[in-house]
Amino acid sequence: MDESVVVSPDWLASRLDDPTVRVVDVRDAWEYDGIGHLPGAVTVPFDSYRDESDVDRGTLPGADAFADLLGQAGIDEGDTIVAYDDTHGVFAARFVLTAIEYGHEDVRLLDGDYSAWNREHETTSDEPDVEPTEYEADPLDPNESPLVDREAVEDALERNAVFVDTREKDEFEEARLPGAVRFDWREVVDDETRRLKPEDDLEALLEEHGITRDREIVLYCNTARRISHTYVVLTALGYENVRFYEGSLTDWLAADGEIETGPVASE
Incomplete structure (x- = not known):
């Protein structure tokens, strides 16, 4: 399995101290706050990067809206993003696809989900200090997009x-x-x-x-x-x-x- 696309819990656990590895929790905000989350993870709930109103464009949020989300989460264009949920990765995979479409070069899915991580690794209820960034999206050329x-x-x-x-x-x-x-x-x-x-x-x-x-x-x-x-x-x-x-x-x-x-x- 290509680790540039999907990473194991052990892979991520060994890199949590790396400031360029940013962990994104796409569960509902109440789960992030009330149940706990991976150390250092920021919350970007699923419904925040999904636009249900624009059928013609599908459900993508738009490049500017997505850039604002990542900027508010303190993510830079060069960071390695690892996304997870607690639903076998289906919502996190949607985040991965969206980030790819808007030009983020290094975004990966955590193999498993919060429950899988929680079996062998620590979780926390502490929220990380986040310094917002001026994230700029760079949408893929239609000829390069999947x-x-x-x-x-x-x-x-x-x-x-x-x-x-x-x-x-x-x-x-x-x-x-x-x-x-x-x-x-x-x-x-x-x-x-x-x-x-x-x-x-x-x-x-x-x-x-x-x-x-x-x-x-x-x-x-x-x-x-x-x-x-x-x-x-x-x-x-x-x-x-x-x-x-x-x-x-x-x-x-x-x-x-x-x-x-x-x-x-x-x-």
């Missing part, structure tokens, strides 16, 4: 792309993109450890679903949260031809895109 719009998705449907639906079974059967395969994002997580399954197991699991390195992969869910986790995992495994449909099924249905319904034989 995000694709509806037109690009329509084009990919004409090719041999594999469309990966990361939602639950009932959602998949209610409506899905034509030819999509269902790959519940939680399948990559070990229920006991709350961390990602071993790399060999992940590779085998992906292959079972037809998700292989030689294929163009397009991810979608409903509002681009769950695919963030799958995107980070695939990136950490070295998959290169992965696209991220930011508008996801919400955007597709709004445009009356073609869908399939009902169960499939493999389900």
Whole structure:
């Protein structure tokens, strides 16, 4: 697993004294305050970097709004950011994807979540002293971004792309993109450890679903949260031809895109 994308609790624990490693807690503020958090972590709640009002742009908050959030959290452009939540990493992965899209070069997901960390490492209720910065976002060029719009998705449907639906079974059967395969994002997580399954197991699991390195992969869910986790995992495994449909099924249905319904034989 590529440590420039996903890091273990031990990796992070050994670097907590490094001032350029910034830990971001994306849980609700009451969890950060009332339950505790990782030492040195700053709070950037999930709903603060998600705009539910702009369907055309998906749910990204906008470059200026995101830069303000990171500046208020005392983060510099050159810092190494490690994000975590307490939901197997799905909300933290959305933060990772957002930071990548707005040009932060070194942002990583903590393997596991708060509960996994808490089993072997100390937590605290002390808030760190934060000195705000003048963070400047540098959004990716559209040609370099993994995000694709509806037109690009329509084009990919004409090719041999594999469309990966990361939602639950009932959602998949209610409506899905034509030819999509269902790959519940939680399948990559070990229920006991709350961390990602071993790399060999992940590779085998992906292959079972037809998700292989030689294929163009397009991810979608409903509002681009769950695919963030799958995107980070695939990136950490070295998959290169992965696209991220930011508008996801919400955007597709709004445009009356073609869908399939009902169960499939493999389900």
